[in-house]
């Protein structure tokens with residue numbers, strides 16, 4: 001009888017701009033493991049719901065929530081690997097850069113607070129767990145989606161530092177951005193993500209905390225890699 005070997009999982013959760021995406025992308029490449037950018041799924045759901053003219057925000061009723069969950073369950077999205085990174089194609093449109101704006105980040109955080117939306121995206125995320133392993137970036141990777149993960153990291157940095165990083169990232173891509181507005185948006189999003197009833201942003205009990213405020217990307221990657229080695233995943 002074949003022995004079923006389940007693929008190992010590394011989870012990296014934390015607030016916006018802590019460096020999760022950057023660190024996960026580097027480690028996935030180094031390890032040659034699958035990368036799950038769970039935030040992209042919420043961003044795409046937010047954008048697709050807005051494009052369909054669905055009601056979002058505090059005034060939503062049950063029907064509105066069901067309509068957004070339906071969008072999440074039936075996303076017409078393709079992830080196309082290119083030499084410059086993964087292209088995101090929503091209903092035939094290249095939305096790679098658009099989904100990274102803070103406006104779409106805010107839409108993502110609104111749809112992410114809806115239990116029916118989280119449920120609709122759960123299996124899609126778990127399907128990323130394939131050999132040789134998966135590294136998953138998000139808010140609830142270690143608490144809800146992969147509670148059995150062998151390595152769990154909670155990556156943070158001060159709100160000012162995270163705002164600065166996001167400002168640099170957006171202006172380098174040619175987007176207009178205001179630093180005070182960005183820091184304010186990031187704080188509002190952190191608060192909504194941390195205080196929602198379902199799968200709030202919080203460290204798993206068994207997560208290792210890393211504060212990247214004064215660390216370089218390389219230092220963070222090295223520290224996570226050490227945890228991976230300690231857990232004998234490689």
Ligand SMILES: Nc1ncnc2c1ncn2[C@@H]1O[C@H](COP(=O)(O)OP(=O)(O)O)[C@@H](O)[C@H]1O
Nearest residue numbers: 016017018019020021022165169212215216217
């Ligand atoms: N330790 C770090 N020091 C300086 N800049 C960083 C660091 N980690 C990430 N960055 C930069 O900050 C920006 C946001 O990082 P990102 O990985 O998108 O964060 P997250 O996925 O947690 O929101 C990117 O431009 C990235 O290059």
Ligand SMILES: Nc1ccn([C@@H]2O[C@H](COP(=O)(O)OP(=O)(O)O)[C@@H](O)[C@H]2O)c(=O)n1
Nearest residue numbers: 016017038039040042108109112138139140
């Ligand atoms: N696992 C996840 C990932 C993202 N999200 C939501 O999606 C939003 C965008 O996530 P992201 O990871 O792309 O955001 P950044 O950390 O890159 O700013 C977050 O603010 C959360 O509201 C979530 O609820 N659960």
